[in-house]
Amino acid sequence: MIDFNVPPYVKESSTFVEEAIKLHKICGDGTFTKKCNEWLEKRFNVQKVLLTTSCTTALDMAMLLCDLQPGDEVILPSYTFSSTATAPVLVRAKLVFVDIDPKTMNIDPEKIKAAITDKTKVIMVMHYAGISCDMDSIMAIAKEYNLKVVEDAAQGVMSTYKGKALGTFGDFGCYSFHETKNYSMGEGGALLINNPAYNERAEILREKGTNRSKFFRGQVDKYTWVDFGDSYLPSELNAAYLYGQLLHADDINNARLECWNYYYKELLPLQEKGLLQLPTVPDGCVHNAHMFYVKCKNLEERTSFISFLKSKQIYCVFHYIPLHSAPAGLKFGRFEGEDKYTTKESERLARLPLYYGLTTKQCDEVVNGIFEFFGIKR
Numbered sequence: 137m138i139d140f141n142v143p144p145y146v147k148e149s150s151t152f153v154e155e156a157i158k159l160h161k162i163c164g165d166g167t168f169t170k171k172c173n174e175w176l177e178k179r180f181n182v183q184k185v186l187l188t189t190s191c192t193t194a195l196d197m198a199m200l201l202c203d204l205q206p207g208d209e210v211i212l213p214s215y216t217f218s219s220t221a222t223a224p225v226l227v228r229a230k231l232v233f234v235d236i237d238p239k240t241m242n243i244d245p246e247k248i249k250a251a252i253t254d255k256t257k258v259i260m261v262m263h264y265a266g267i268s269c270d271m272d273s274i275m276a277i278a279k280e281y282n283l284k285v286v287e288d289a290a291q292g293v294m295s296t297y298k299g300k301a302l303g304t305f306g307d308f309g310c311y312s313f314h315e316t317k318n319y320s321m322g323e324g325g326a327l328l329i330n331n332p333a334y335n336e337r338a339e340i341l342r343e344k345g346t347n348r349s350k351f352f353r354g355q356v357d358k359y360t361w362v363d364f365g366d367s368y369l370p371s372e373l374n375a376a377y378l379y380g381q382l383l384h385a386d387d388i389n390n391a392r393l394e395c396w397n398y399y400y401k402e403l404l405p406l407q408e409k410g411l412l413q414l415p416t417v418p419d420g421c422v423h424n425a426h427m428f429y430v431k432c433k434n435l436e437e438r439t440s441f442i443s444f445l446k447s448k449q450i451y452c453v454f455h456y457i458p459l460h461s462a463p464a465g466l467k468f469g470r471f472e473g474e475d476k477y478t479t480k481e482s483e484r485l486a487r488l489p490l491y492y493g494l495t496t497k498q499c500d501e502v503v504n505g506i507f508e509f510f511g512i513k514r
């Protein structure tokens with residue numbers, strides 16, 4: 137049996153969690169949270185990172201910090217997870233969905249440009265499969281129209297675009313450490329703040345509306361309620377679990393890449409025969425092997441592809457149902473322009489098993505299963 141995903145685990149996580157327990161201090165912002173924040177800041181060259189309870193709450197924080205007015209518009213892809221869209225809904229913004237580039241499944245910069253109105257305030261991008269959006273074009277558009285950029289980089293930890301980490305291009309970047317992602321703390325995430333003007337407001341927002349962080353740094357002599365806030369601090373137990381994995385970030389990344397590259401090389405003959413389509417990694421993108429997907433001819437073929445492999449106990453899964461056609465998408469937003477690729481491409485896509493610990497032998501079994509499905513001798 138080959139699972140679709142097995143959450144990553146390293147021994148140090150157990151050691152660190154035990155350490156946190158022994159300190160009898162497992163609330164937020166302790167030693168391990170600080171270690172994680174600092175590791176992320178240093179590794180990805182970010183001026184400030186705050187660990188959060190999820191990528192979803194990091195996105196919420198980002199949208200609250202963007203300070204929108206009800207009715208302001210946010211442009212985003214429809215081919216993404218609900219979290220990208222619920223954040224602007226939280227601040228009563230209107231969602232404007234646009235089409236993707238079928239080569240990467242990422243938001244198409246040309247479609248962003250065509251959807252801008254005088255109400256547009258923010259562009260949200262999502263780096264699908266850990267492969268970067270066209271950030272040069274997107275940042276140029278944001279600059280031209282004076283728009284903020286929020287990156288849903290849930291899948292992009294350790295990926296880069298032209299040498300710069302995903303999540304560090306926009307005003308805010310959001311990472312996920314959910315157990316379906318490359319690095320896991322069970323439930324958790326991080327907010328990357330790229331503009332220091334937001335640091336203080338972000339700390340207040342994360343600490344129930346108080347200036348407690350300033351108090352701990354000795355910058356004020358008592359702490360008080362200063363603004364709207366919420367609580368986005370993960371427990372030290374989760375942070376300790378994550379920290380163990382961050383210390384093995386390269387091992388985990390390399391092991392995943394090995395599987396990804398194996399799939400790519402071995403499945404290439406099927407692409408050359410026109411039987412399926414493999415992912416595209418554009419120039420300038422270095423990815424983290426978050427996901428390996430193939431595209432079948434259509435929905436019907438994908439359905440039999442997934443069930444054929446399931447009959448061999450190989451678990452492949454499809455992915456997003458476009459948000460603009462979902463009940464909440466219809467309620468909170470509109471699709472701007474033509475849905476040329478979002479629906480069609482989403483119906484063709486199937487994801488193959490890929491996780492830290494998957495062996496080449498198992499990848500080989502998956503590849504054999506796929507060749508058998510297409511009736512081709514390997």
Ligand SMILES: *Cc1c(COP(=O)(O)O)cnc(C)c1O
Binds near residue numbers: 190291312324
């Ligand atoms: C996983 C994921 C999220 C949600 O992450 P959580 O940490 O579970 O909140 C958001 N956006 C994308 C694109 C994701 O893949």
